[in-house]
Amino acid sequence: VIATGFTLTNAKWPKYSLYVQRVSGLNQMKVTDSFEFLNLGQDKFSLYQLPGDSSNESKFFLGSDKWTDYVATIRATTGTTFGLWGLYATKLQTTVAAWKPQDIALTVCSLRSRGRSDAIMFGSAGMVGSPIWAYIKHGSWLVYGYSHGAYPGEGGYWIPEPALPEGSLPDC
Numbered sequence: 001v002i003a004t005g006f007t008l009t010n011a012k013w014p015k016y017s018l019y020v021q022r023v024s025g026l027n028q029m030k031v032t033d034s035f036e037f038l039n040l041g042q043d044k045f046s047l048y049q050l051p052g053d054s055s056n057e058s059k060f061f062l063g064s065d066k067w068t069d070y071v072a073t074i075r076a077t078t079g080t081t082f083g084l085w086g087l088y089a090t091k092l093q094t095t096v097a098a099w100k101p102q103d104i105a106l107t108v109c110s111l112r113s114r115g116r117s118d119a120i121m122f123g124s125a126g127m128v129g130s131p132i133w134a135y136i137k138h139g140s141w142l143v144y145g146y147s148h149g150a151y152p153g154e155g156g157y158w159i160p161e162p163a164l165p166e167g168s169l170p171d172c
Helices: none
Strands: 003-010 017-019 030-032 045-049 060-064 070-076 085-091 106-110 120-124 133-135 144-146 158-161
Touching: 060 106, 070 106, 070 120, 120 144, 120 158
Parallel strands: 120 133
Antiparallel strands: 003 017, 003 045, 003 158, 017 030, 045 060, 060 070, 070 085, 085 144, 106 120, 133 144
């Protein structure tokens, strides 16, 4: 476990924090500008580092503290929204189809080498060649996946509060 009980605020829109919806047909994650106490713990997360593989690249689960059997994953929207990729709350154990850890794990990295020691990025573990980063865009509360180049800009930069332990993440 890297950290527990932290929130993730967007760097571009600092009033907006990531949360897991209580009721959602597709479980796409959103941001909210509600006061923290009104979120009832839906905006609290834990970060777990997974055991390494032959690539030596660290992979992570970003878990909900409210619903401990759910983790954040990047998945195709399959035409259900205005983007190809979205950030979803995914139940770890399901009777329909079992998830492989490598299919739902995230790449998480620190932006300290890019001058943002307070911020991180997280996205798919590289299902389509390079990570698809979680980001928010103007005009939507939904969190999408950015796949149009190396970095999504500040809409894909997230500030953990409290800060994650120094040196616990690789540089982006």
